[in-house]
Every structure is written in structure tokens, then in C-alpha cells.
Amino acid sequence: MIELDRVSVSFEGATEPVLRDVSLRVDEGELALVVGRTGSGKSTLLGAITGHVPHFTGGTLAGSVRVAGRDTREHRPRDLADVVGVVGQDPLAGFVTDTVEEELAYGMEQLGLGASTMRKRVEETLDVLGIADLRGAALRELSGGQQQRVAIGSVLTTHPKVIVLDEPTSALDPTGAEDVLATITRLVHDLAVTVVVAEHRIERVLQYADTLVHVGAHGVVTQGDPAQVMLTADVAPPVVELGRWAGWSPLPLSVRDARRRAAPWRSLPTAPRPPVAAPGHALLDARRVTVTHGTVVAVAEVDLSLRAGEVTALMGRNGAGKSSLLWALQGSGPMRSGSVRRRHGTTSDATDVRALDAAERRRHVGLVPQSAADLLYLDTVGAECAQADRESGRDPGTCRSLLDDLAPGIPDDRHPRDLSEGQRLAVVLAVQLTADPPVLLLDEPTRGLDYAGKAALRRALRRLVERGRSVVVSTHDVEFVAESADRVVVMAAGEVVADGPTADVVVASPAFAPQVAKITSPQPWLTVDDVRYAVGEPS
Structure with a gap:
């Protein structure tokens, strides 16, 4: 054919x-x-x-x-x-x-x-x-x-x-x-x-x-x-990575095949990996946030606190209200009622995000939307990176270095519109990461990124939270959530229906469980690294 x-x-x-x-x-x-x-x-x-x-x-x-x-x-x-x-x-x-x-x-x-x-x-x-x-x-x-x-x-x-x-x-x-x-x-x-x-x-x-x-x-x-x-x-997806590491032959391509091979692991004593550091104080407080589009209630009286040193994954089916909530948190999107306040340290001092002008809001809360390419307006990738360095007061080359981590090999003289979807997204992510706001909101940031690009993004986000930033990732990518998120918030019909540590939320969900969790259940393992840590060298 x-x-x-x-x-x-x-x-x-x-x-x-x-x-x-x-x-x-x-x-x-x-x-x-x-x-x-x-x-x-x-x-x-x-x-x-x-x-x-x-x-x-x-x-x-x-x-x-x-x-x-x-x-x-x-x-x-x-x-x-x-x-x-x-x-x-x-x-x-x-x-x-x-x-x-x-x-x-x-x-x-x-x-x-x-x-x-x-x-x-x-x-x-x-x-x-x-x-x-x-x-x-x-x-x-x-x-x-x-x-x-x-x-x-x-x-x-x-x-x-x-x-x-x-x-x-x-x-x-x-x-x-x-x-x-x-x-x-x-x-x-x-x-x-x-x-x-x-x-x-x-x-x-x-x-x-x-x-x-x-x-x-x-x-x-x-x-x-x-x-x-x-x-x-x-x-390679996690099931293939796991099979390569374990030396399975033939290589399993589905959860079902891998689960049969992993049967001995499921009876091992539980050995979860050491937890990451506890999150710090709240950087952003949203209270009773309600967003409507015409007669449709997209977000219904949601309360959410975003803490320093934490990556929060925002999950839910299409149309659950995730993007509407992100725009409301950033202060640019419509909001019928409620409040969004940027907290300053552990004191009671706070700034109403929605009362700030656009430039000031971006310094407090950054947002990368689903249509990330709309944020690119210059003629070359190099110009976009140089502009990001100047606007953020960073050393020249900072944005370019971040971009090379996410998607190496993109020429400086290439027009952003001539890039693939994943490459354009990488440029926008590099620009936003250069600004380094205390709170960063990302709407479907892994769309178009390969596994290496996702790993680079994960490292960049981890560096941010280690410096006391708070990151929210709205995504359907359960594998990225398993590798990257400290906390998962699940939305349905505009409401928060689950909020807790990643393992507690995703392992209990047939829809949001990653491949490794399905393969090794009832073990509390989410990633191939979790299995390596718990099992040691495969027999």
C-alpha cells in the first residue's frame, strides 16, 4: 500500500x-x-x-x-x-x-x-x-x-x-x-x-x-x-526500559506481557524509594475560584495552595477545567468569583495577582499555554533566546543553554515557524524557564517532546523547586507525572476530586496509573528507577 x-x-x-x-x-x-x-x-x-x-x-x-x-x-x-x-x-x-x-x-x-x-x-x-x-x-x-x-x-x-x-x-x-x-x-x-x-x-x-x-x-x-x-x-517507553534492564527476551511491548515476567517482584518486601524533601510555605493561595464560559461552569469554587519546593500535577479528562483554572491562577483568564493571592514568605503579606498589570503578573506567575507557539513573535530562535535573556536580566546564553537541554541541535538562525511542534514548545519552555518566576504554570508541556526532552524538562523543573519555586504541570502524560510530580490534583467537572502525594493518587487510578505501577502492582513503584532501587540487580 x-x-x-x-x-x-x-x-x-x-x-x-x-x-x-x-x-x-x-x-x-x-x-x-x-x-x-x-x-x-x-x-x-x-x-x-x-x-x-x-x-x-x-x-x-x-x-x-x-x-x-x-x-x-x-x-x-x-x-x-x-x-x-x-x-x-x-x-x-x-x-x-x-x-x-x-x-x-x-x-x-x-x-x-x-x-x-x-x-x-x-x-x-x-x-x-x-x-x-x-x-x-x-x-x-x-x-x-x-x-x-x-x-x-x-x-x-x-x-x-x-x-x-x-x-x-x-x-x-x-x-x-x-x-x-x-x-x-x-x-x-x-x-x-x-x-x-x-x-x-x-x-x-x-x-x-x-x-x-x-x-x-x-x-x-x-x-x-x-x-x-x-x-x-x-x-523507549517504560515497559521497554524495564525489559531492557531486566534482560527479558523477547522484549515485552505491553503491560500484560511485562506483568507476567514481573511476577516474582510483586511478592518482595515493599521498599519504596526515600521521599523527597517536604514542601515549604505557600507561594500562591487560590480561594473559591469560579470560572464560567457563558452558561458553562468550567471551575467551581476551587481552593488550591501552591507550595515552595513542589511540583504539582494537574490531571483530569479533557474538558475538566484544568486550563481554565491555570489561566485564573495566572491572573490573565476570566474569573467570575474568588481570589488568587501571591504570598510573600511565611508572613501574612500577600499580593492580589489579578490587580497587577500584565508585566508584573508574569514576574510573579509564569504561564506556558497549550498553544505555546503563540508566544513566539521574533524571526529566529536566537533572537527569541536573546530577548528572553534581556527581559529576565539573565546572563547571555542562559536561554540557549536551557533550550539545548530540552531539544539540542536547533539552529539559532531557524525561524520558529519552521520548527516541529515539539521544537517550538521547547523554545517557549526555555524562554519561560529563563524568567524564573516563583510560580510557573505549564499547560501540556510534554506535547511533542520525546523521552529525552521530557527528562531534560524534568531536570529543569527539579532545579526550580530545589531553589524554592512552585511548579504546576497540567498534563495527560501519566509517565511524566510518575517521574516528576510530588503531588497530584485531579479535576472533574470543574471540581477538585483528589489531592495528595503522587503515589497515593495515581496508583489507585486505573486511568492515571503509569506502566510500571500496572506491571508491579500491588508494589508502590511508579518508575523504572523505583524498581531498580527495590529489586537491585535482576536475576
């Missing part, structure tokens, strides 16, 4: 090809998972399959790409629209209508399908993705995860032979991601649709993959059996 024969892709000004001499094949009814470091060329590979590279992106493509028998040299993306469906990293950027129902029907209208067929397929897709209640909703008013489901649905309605998805679950909560992946696997198994997925949260998709495509350094691409390729891949 998809064939690449000795494909290389180069862009003007680049010192080496993004992809080098790539040959691979994905057969009908296969799910191919594309993995690799941030900026390695995964999106370029997907673009070559869909015809966007080089027809829309420019550059030079050598070799041949054939999809459903059509050569992309001769068939532009519009000529492939009836056989290839594409879901990009930013769903909002790809919408062309105003409401959910209109967006689901748009692709079919372009293909000239009949009204009765379109109506039937729209209804089927609404039900399959669980978004029937959003039928008439405005696309711009949806949460990021809801927008992602609609984007996937708009592709599914056209019944393509090939579906190409770039980070399809990155904005979805764990349950929503499982629903979408279940839909995708049904298409593969029951309708013989060929699916190509690029995903940084490999733990969500790996067990479903028929073939694995690894985009490595210098544009070298390897394809093969998932377990075999994962033995040496430079990105």
Missing part, C-alpha cells in the same frame, strides 16, 4: 538530508508506528507519504514514493485525497469550518458524496469517537483534546485507504486516547485500512503496531518487528 524506494529529502540551507536513502514498505491493513527523537524527521517522513513533501514544503525529494499505486511525484496531495487521510499535530490549524458537524462533513463534500451517505457517516463517527454531545459546538470553543477527536473524525468519515496521523493522542486524556486507538485498530483489523502513526507517547501505541519505523540520527530510517527494533531504539 505504501512503498518508499531509496528516498532522500533535503531542504535549502541544510547541511545534510533530513531523510537519507529510506526504503520501507507498509502493506494493506497494517499499523505502522513511526518513532524517533524530536526533530529527527518523523513529520518529514509523513509528509513524503502524503505528498506534502516536497509539493507544499519545498526542498528536494530523491527516490520514489508510491501510495495505493500512485507516485507522489505525479500526484499532488489533492490527487491523493480520496485514498489518504491526514491528521496533523495542530488540529485547530487544519479546520476549515466552524462547527463539529460541518467539519465532519466537509471532506465528504469535497469528494462529492451524496447527502444520505454523509449524514450516515457523520452519525457513525460521532458515536465512535464519543462526541455526539458536541455536534453543534463551535470548534474554537472545544478543549484541545476535543479538537483532536474532531480532526480524526473528519478523516474517518471519508473512509480512506490510508490514514496518516501525526501525534494523534498528544492532547487526549488516557481514556480518550484509548478510545481513539481502539477506533484506529478496528479500522486496521476490520476494514484493512493502512495506518501510519507518528507518536512520542510510544507507550500508548506500541502494543498495537504491526511494524515499527525508527527515524534515527542523520536521517537514517530502520523498519522491522517492533520488539526487535525497540532493542536498540534511542526512544
Whole structure:
């Protein structure tokens, strides 16, 4: 169904090809998972399959790409629209209508399908993705995860032979991601649709993959059996890391397989890792915060204290009110009632955050929103970093150093809009970390970051809290929470339904438990490091 024969892709000004001499094949009814470091060329590979590279992106493509028998040299993306469906990293950027129902029907209208067929397929897709209640909703008013489901649905309605998805679950909560992946696997198994997925949260998709495509350094691409390729891949989910460390063969790719191998560990005496230092005094106090959007109550009388020396994970399903709460805490977003006060030391002195002007608020409470790229407005990455150093009064090179930790290799002269989603996010994170506010709020900061990027972010956040800062991370990334958070706050329908130490909250939750917790339950272990500490050298 998809064939690449000795494909290389180069862009003007680049010192080496993004992809080098790539040959691979994905057969009908296969799910191919594309993995690799941030900026390695995964999106370029997907673009070559869909015809966007080089027809829309420019550059030079050598070799041949054939999809459903059509050569992309001769068939532009519009000529492939009836056989290839594409879901990009930013769903909002790809919408062309105003409401959910209109967006689901748009692709079919372009293909000239009949009204009765379109109506039937729209209804089927609404039900399959669980978004029937959003039928008439405005696309711009949806949460990021809801927008992602609609984007996937708009592709599914056209019944393509090939579906190409770039980070399809990155904005979805764990349950929503499982629903979408279940839909995708049904298409593969029951309708013989060929699916190509690029995903940084490999733990969500790996067990479903028929073939694995690894985009490595210098544009070298390897394809093969998932377990075999994962033995040496430079990105790996916790289940694979655990299997590598334990020396399991064949390498387990799912929690179920790993749990069978880990049976002896579950009877060991409990040995949790030593706790981190206790948090300090409150830096920010929110009391009875209520946020409404029209008639919808997004946040309902929430009380929350953010303490020095603590990373707090804010979790909950899509639409639970997490982003609305973050904007209210920062002081920029709407708030119907309640108070947000920045505490100064252990005294009773406090500042009303919402009474400050925008510049002053940012010095007290920093916020990186989901649409992080909106904060980038200069022409080059180097200019953004230099501006961040000047505005924050930091030594030149501070922001650049932080960026190199998060996503190494991004050239100073590259325009931010020419970067991948993950690279743009890394630039924004570096800019905000340079400012070093006492309270830092991050909304889905790991979206688009690979495991190494997440580890670098985790180290940066740990350095902040060790210096007495408070960090809040709103995220669906349960593995990042397991590695990084001291405390977890869970929201549902605008209310806080759980608040406590990370292990106490996530281990008890089937939706938010990380892979290691599921593999080793009832042990209180969340990460591979926890297992190493408790088990010692594997037998």
C-alpha cells in the first residue's frame, strides 16, 4: 500500500538530508508506528507519504514514493485525497469550518458524496469517537483534546485507504486516547485500512503496531518487528526500559506481557524509594475560584495552595477545567468569583495577582499555554533566546543553554515557524524557564517532546523547586507525572476530586496509573528507577 524506494529529502540551507536513502514498505491493513527523537524527521517522513513533501514544503525529494499505486511525484496531495487521510499535530490549524458537524462533513463534500451517505457517516463517527454531545459546538470553543477527536473524525468519515496521523493522542486524556486507538485498530483489523502513526507517547501505541519505523540520527530510517527494533531504539517507553534492564527476551511491548515476567517482584518486601524533601510555605493561595464560559461552569469554587519546593500535577479528562483554572491562577483568564493571592514568605503579606498589570503578573506567575507557539513573535530562535535573556536580566546564553537541554541541535538562525511542534514548545519552555518566576504554570508541556526532552524538562523543573519555586504541570502524560510530580490534583467537572502525594493518587487510578505501577502492582513503584532501587540487580 505504501512503498518508499531509496528516498532522500533535503531542504535549502541544510547541511545534510533530513531523510537519507529510506526504503520501507507498509502493506494493506497494517499499523505502522513511526518513532524517533524530536526533530529527527518523523513529520518529514509523513509528509513524503502524503505528498506534502516536497509539493507544499519545498526542498528536494530523491527516490520514489508510491501510495495505493500512485507516485507522489505525479500526484499532488489533492490527487491523493480520496485514498489518504491526514491528521496533523495542530488540529485547530487544519479546520476549515466552524462547527463539529460541518467539519465532519466537509471532506465528504469535497469528494462529492451524496447527502444520505454523509449524514450516515457523520452519525457513525460521532458515536465512535464519543462526541455526539458536541455536534453543534463551535470548534474554537472545544478543549484541545476535543479538537483532536474532531480532526480524526473528519478523516474517518471519508473512509480512506490510508490514514496518516501525526501525534494523534498528544492532547487526549488516557481514556480518550484509548478510545481513539481502539477506533484506529478496528479500522486496521476490520476494514484493512493502512495506518501510519507518528507518536512520542510510544507507550500508548506500541502494543498495537504491526511494524515499527525508527527515524534515527542523520536521517537514517530502520523498519522491522517492533520488539526487535525497540532493542536498540534511542526512544523507549517504560515497559521497554524495564525489559531492557531486566534482560527479558523477547522484549515485552505491553503491560500484560511485562506483568507476567514481573511476577516474582510483586511478592518482595515493599521498599519504596526515600521521599523527597517536604514542601515549604505557600507561594500562591487560590480561594473559591469560579470560572464560567457563558452558561458553562468550567471551575467551581476551587481552593488550591501552591507550595515552595513542589511540583504539582494537574490531571483530569479533557474538558475538566484544568486550563481554565491555570489561566485564573495566572491572573490573565476570566474569573467570575474568588481570589488568587501571591504570598510573600511565611508572613501574612500577600499580593492580589489579578490587580497587577500584565508585566508584573508574569514576574510573579509564569504561564506556558497549550498553544505555546503563540508566544513566539521574533524571526529566529536566537533572537527569541536573546530577548528572553534581556527581559529576565539573565546572563547571555542562559536561554540557549536551557533550550539545548530540552531539544539540542536547533539552529539559532531557524525561524520558529519552521520548527516541529515539539521544537517550538521547547523554545517557549526555555524562554519561560529563563524568567524564573516563583510560580510557573505549564499547560501540556510534554506535547511533542520525546523521552529525552521530557527528562531534560524534568531536570529543569527539579532545579526550580530545589531553589524554592512552585511548579504546576497540567498534563495527560501519566509517565511524566510518575517521574516528576510530588503531588497530584485531579479535576472533574470543574471540581477538585483528589489531592495528595503522587503515589497515593495515581496508583489507585486505573486511568492515571503509569506502566510500571500496572506491571508491579500491588508494589508502590511508579518508575523504572523505583524498581531498580527495590529489586537491585535482576536475576
